Amino acid sequence: MVFRHEAFGYDGIDAFVARVTDFARAGLADDAAVLVVAPPERLGPVRDQLGADARDIDFRDMAEIGRNPARIIPMWRDWLDHNVARRCVGVGEPVYEARRPPAVVECHQHEVLLNAAFAQVEWRLLCPYSEAQPESVLARARANHPWWEGIANPGFDDDVNTLAQPLPEPFGPTKLLRFALDSITGVRDYVAGRARRLGLDAEAVERFALAVHEVMVNSVDHGGGGGMLRLWAEGDELVCEVRDEGVITDPLVGRRRPKTNQPRGRGMWMVNQLCDLVQVRSSAAIGTVVRLRIAGAGTPHA
Structure with a gap:
């Protein structure tokens, strides 16, 4: 398996927590390094749900690290390099409610560039998208991810010139x-x-x-x-x-x-x-x- 870049839609915080904790625990069971990057209001509930398992997972604040979305790929690259001898699975939510429209545009650019940046790197990244986002945002998310809701995505567009x-x-x-x-x-x-x-x-x-x-x-x-x-x-x-x-x-x-x-x-x-x-x-x-x-x-x- 090379890079598996996947997204899913969720309806409310409970659905987010359930999906992310299941994904993280599956990574731990596979002896993988696990990193969850999301806005702070969602990190707390995930930690609480994970309980003792949270001690073996790295958590980072997307609102800080991803303030400028162009900094997110280098963050993932550094983490992968640090864990080069291990399997790696990550959760990254670049688009969240407080994002301003120009930043949302650059988050979409970032999602496209992930596919190029890590095409030959063996790891898995899961990207949550709130179903409360506008349909235009969700449509772009579906186009940017080769995998959607656990299956290969026929709507994936791999011919986007971000520049x-x-x-x-x-x-x-x-x-x-x-x-x-x-x-x-x-x-x-x-x-x-x-x-x-x-x-x-x-x-x-x-x-x-x-x-x-x-x-x-x-x-x-x-x-x-x-x-x-x-x-x-x-x-x-x-x-x-x-x-x-x-x-x-x-x-x-x-x-x-x-x-x-x-x-x-x-x-x-x-x-x-x-x-x-x-x-x-x-x-x-x-x-x-x-x-x-x-x-x-x-x-x-x-």
């Missing part, structure tokens, strides 16, 4: 800035000023400005020597989009942990660690678009 999926245009006014090598510092300072005015604390301002800087440097190096930056507020979030003429061909860009001796290729990895959400789109027709989001002070992002 080509369009992003919606922003609502309301945007600030447009062109940049090249000699203007990156000034544009970064402008972004930092907008972030402070939105109410971000000093640490968040620095994180976001650094992420924007890294993307602009990539544009200078790989996207024709410069690009265009758009900046706008969306509710309590600051959104920055960088566009250039380059083309990214690796759909997993930024989702592989760099080696310690790797001198280049760390930029998009760093950006994913710094921002609440990162969206990457690229094709010969549009060039490359990288959209970054960060929430205002005191705002939990989902």
